[in-house]
Amino acid sequence: MIIKETKLKGCYIIKPEVFKDKRGYFIESFNKYKFYKNTGLDINFVQDNESQSSKGVLRGLHYQTGKFAQAKLVRVIKGRVLDVVVDLRPDSKTFGKHISTILSETNKTQIFIPKGFAHGFFTLEDMTIFSYKCDNYYNKKAEAGVIYSDKKLNVDWGFTDVNELIISEKDLLLPTFENAKL
Template sequence: MKVTSLSIPDVLLIEPHVFEDSRGFFFESFREDIFRKETSLDVSFVQDNHSKSSQGVLRGLHYQLPPHAQGKLTRVIQGEVLDIAVDIRKSSPSFGQYVAEILSSDNKKQLYIPEGFAHGFLTLSEVSEYLYKTTDFYHPESERSILWNDITLNIDWPKNLEIRLSSKDLNGAIFSSSEIFP
């Protein structure tokens, strides 16, 4: 696996070694010992989530407060998404900044997003199936949402799609009034 730190170094782009031939392909989507060795991270994943979305569906920007904060390892098994991670760690030099990566079933890239980040993704293709592992269980009382189009964050969302949101995401908090990490 190839691991690359992004513009916010704690967010990692992971590219698995893919073996392809005329029959198709094979790759290890997650192997704990190699993940730990290549990332130098000592994390344990406790929950796997799977979502299916149609084009223009934006899910996020979500996070959970400590002690139920979640790190995530994300990937796409069908279609293509724009994956976004926003640094909400007040003490971080990249506080309020974001990284964006296109993940797809074709490129097989993964994104590791540590605790202390709000996270969201937008389906770019007709349909996407999105999988992610989390380092803590879903805890509804700890979940928060930041408004996807907050002007302070200035996320460069694609302009050519009609964005579709849940009522929860339509009513996300503005960044300046969000509960954040120390």
């Protein structure tokens, strides 16, 4: 397992070792000891979530606030996404900065997203299955987000025609970065 910190402090790209043979493959998708040894972070995941999306779906940018903030470990089980992570920590040197990474069933890459970050993804293939572990339980009253098209964040989502984008009404109503509750 290769664990490498991104330009956003506390956010890690994780590449598990893939063991392939004629039966298929095996990966260790998470090992608490190895994660701690490489990051110094003692994470206790308490909830696993999974979504399935068609090609062209954009979900995000989401996060939870206050005592319900969540750290997440995200990956794609089937298909491919452009995954985006935004640093929302006002005291961070990378406040308002983002990274984007392709996660796919082929590359098996994962991202660890610490508390204080917004997260979203854009599906690049039909029937994409996205999975994530959370270190805190979901709380509807603590959910928050930033509109995907925020000009200050300037995220290149990779789509050419906004009319082909599939996005929930709720996500279309998210505030700008400037007006988001942090």
